[in-house]
Amino acid sequence: MELFDAIRGRRSIRAFLDKPVEDEKIGWILEACRWAPSAGNRQPWEIIIVKDHDVIESLSRAAYDQDWISTAPVVLVVCINERIARSKYGERGQMYALESIGCAVQNMMLVAHSLGLGSCFVGAFEEDEIKKILGCPGHINPVALLPIGYPAEKPETPERVEVPQFTYIDKYGKSVDSPEWKGLLEYGKRIKRKVLRTLKKI
Ligand SMILES: Cc1cc2nc3c(=O)[nH]c(=O)nc-3n(C[C@H](O)[C@H](O)[C@H](O)COP(=O)(O)O)c2cc1C
Numbered sequence: 512m513e514l515f516d517a518i519r520g521r522r523s524i525r526a527f528l529d530k531p532v533e534d535e536k537i538g539w540i541l542e543a544c545r546w547a548p549s550a551g552n553r554q555p556w557e558i559i560i561v562k563d564h565d566v567i568e569s570l571s572r573a574a575y576d577q578d579w580i581s582t583a584p585v586v587l588v589v590c591i592n593e594r595i596a597r598s599k600y601g602e603r604g605q606m607y608a609l610e611s612i613g614c615a616v617q618n619m620m621l622v623a624h625s626l627g628l629g630s631c632f633v634g635a636f637e638e639d640e641i642k643k644i645l646g647c648p649g650h651i652n653p654v655a656l657l658p659i660g661y662p663a664e665k666p667e668t669p670e671r672v673e674v675p676q677f678t679y680i681d682k683y684g685k686s687v688d689s690p691e692w693k694g695l696l697e698y699g700k701r702i703k704r705k706v707l708r709t710l711k712k713i
Pocket residue numbers: 521522523524525577631632633634635636669
């Protein structure tokens with residue numbers, strides 16, 4: 512799968528088939544985590560693989576009753592190791608660690624997608640509850656639940672704002688939507704052509 516197709520085609524999947532995920536595929540997803548960039552190469556992540564259905568149900572309850580989570584055959588709980596996070600950059604290290612974990616989760620979601628799997632970044636949960644369920648020590652804090660499985664839905668593509676709505680040149684507020692910078696927006700035309708070609712084939 513071409514990288515940009517994976518980036519654009521990945522969707523948050525919130526319904527899964529009753530079909531196990533091969534361990535080898537979980538292995539690839541973890542490998543994708545390993546190669547994520549991290550501030551100072553600190554690699555502040557630790558991951559708990561949860562396959563036990565009862566535990567997954569408890570996780571879904573701790574995630575404010577997001578019941579769909581319990582349809583996943585596997586949930587990766589991505590945690591921040593606070594000792595590693597704070598060991599080099601002090602308070603700021605906390606922010607760097609969260610940013611690094613964001614990179615890692617995106618890598619994992621893209622590789623899951625490229626392997627025909629669906630996933631969804633779940634950030635809404637009771638942290639203390641998850642820690643209790645999984646027996647995490649004090650310095651290990653869950654940051655993301657990543658339910659993974661074979662998709663049982665094909666969600667609509669959610670809207671995204673256009674590049675000129677969040678990009679400026681040289682100075683905040685100076686628009687890129689000018690003839691001088693039209694090269695920046697060429698990709699959009701190419702993507703539209705590609706989508707039209709695909710639609711014609713269907
Ligand atoms: C930090 C973060 C937290 C999120 N938390 C949740 C969540 O708790 N539950 C959920 O269903 N989706 C959650 N999402 C998924 C977003 O809703 C989703 O990415 C967004 O609607 C765009 O859809 P897409 O991923 O299909 O492009 C989260 C995404 C991120 C990045």
